[in-house]
Amino acid sequence: MLMGISNNSTQCTLARPAVIAGPGLFHGVDCRVRLLPAAENTGIIFRRVDLASRPEIRAHVDYVVPGSRRTILAANGATVETVEHLLSALAGLRVDNCIVELSARELPALDGSSLPFCEAILEAGMNQQTALRRTVCIAELQRISEPANGQWIECIPSFTDDLVIDYLLDYGSESALPSQSWAVQVTPEMYLREIAAARTFVMAAEVEALQAAGYGRHLTGRDLVVFRADGTVVDNRLRWSNEPVRHKILDCIGDLALSGRNFMGRIVARRSGHKLNHVMAEFLSTIENSVKILSRAA
Ligand SMILES: [Zn+2]
Numbered sequence: 001m002l003m004g005i006s007n008n009s010t011q012c013t014l015a016r017p018a019v020i021a022g023p024g025l026f027h028g029v030d031c032r033v034r035l036l037p038a039a040e041n042t043g044i045i046f047r048r049v050d051l052a053s054r055p056e057i058r059a060h061v062d063y064v065v066p067g068s069r070r071t072i073l074a075a076n077g078a079t080v081e082t083v084e085h086l087l088s089a090l091a092g093l094r095v096d097n098c099i100v101e102l103s104a105r106e107l108p109a110l111d112g113s114s115l116p117f118c119e120a121i122l123e124a125g126m127n128q129q130t131a132l133r134r135t136v137c138i139a140e141l142q143r144i145s146e147p148a149n150g151q152w153i154e155c156i157p158s159f160t161d162d163l164v165i166d167y168l169l170d171y172g173s174e175s176a177l178p179s180q181s182w183a184v185q186v187t188p189e190m191y192l193r194e195i196a197a198a199r200t201f202v203m204a205a206e207v208e209a210l211q212a213a214g215y216g217r218h219l220t221g222r223d224l225v226v227f228r229a230d231g232t233v234v235d236n237r238l239r240w241s242n243e244p245v246r247h248k249i250l251d252c253i254g255d256l257a258l259s260g261r262n263f264m265g266r267i268v269a270r271r272s273g274h275k276l277n278h279v280m281a282e283f284l285s286t287i288e289n290s291v292k293i294l295s296r297a298a
Pocket of ligand 1: 084085200247251
């Protein structure tokens with residue numbers, strides 16, 4: 001398989017620290033996050049400043065540990081949970097290098113979307129760095145699937161200079177959520193305008209089981225989107241009629257960022273969740289080492 005690296009722009013970090021705080025989605029524990037500028041080729045590093053040794057965890061698929069309905073990383077005796085929305089914001093706005101200091105194990109849920117993270121990043125401003133951003137593309141389709149669940153995700157070669165994600169959300173005819181599909185070219189402008197504000201959603205029938213397991217007991221229908229069996233929303237209004245599929249794309253962007261690569265091409269997914277997204281991130285993370293790399297002009 002031939003792969004290419006497109007050096008079409010340079011890396012980016014924050015111009016100054018950004019601070020954002022709030023309780024986590026699952027555990028409800030207050031967490032203060034500081035996003036700090038970082039040197040070229042740092043990538044995204046989480047640092048638990050509430051622990052004595054201030055352990056660091058690199059945002060990389062190698063450190064993913066099993067977790068239900070969220071992405072959890074663990075290394076150096078520490079974990080960091082529900083990282084996908086912040087990683088999505090950083091990837092969507094093309095921030096390559098950042099130290100993420102946090103005062104608890106779970107990132108703030110905020111409004112269930114990545115928009116508040118984006119606003120904090122934009123308020124801090126961005127610094128263009130001189131090292132080139134390494135961007136990978138592929139020459140052959142790669143498909144990862146879980147046929148038993150009707151889930152799959154593909155990455156498809158494309159000559160675009162952007163990532164395109166085409167997602168089909170389809171939970172079957174019995175679901176309160178009608179199937180919806182959406183495709184978007186993930187430029188920073190499109191990310192901010194069309195993706196970032198899409199919020200986490202859950203079915204009302206699932207809420208009881210989650211809360212019985214000790215998760216999300218602090219949440220109300222105003223903190224995320226809860227769908228009733230008849231498809232209406234509890235104590236809230238959708239920001240777009242297809243907000244759920246937009247949020248699945250938001251999650252996908254965050255999970256694929258764990259590859260440590262900027263993939264240029266097309267991702268097509270059907271019902272893919274964190275688990276399959278992580279397998280695709282793992283594939284993308286290996287591209288550079290396993291194949292012949294071609295230089296590609298900007
Ligand atoms: Zn999410």
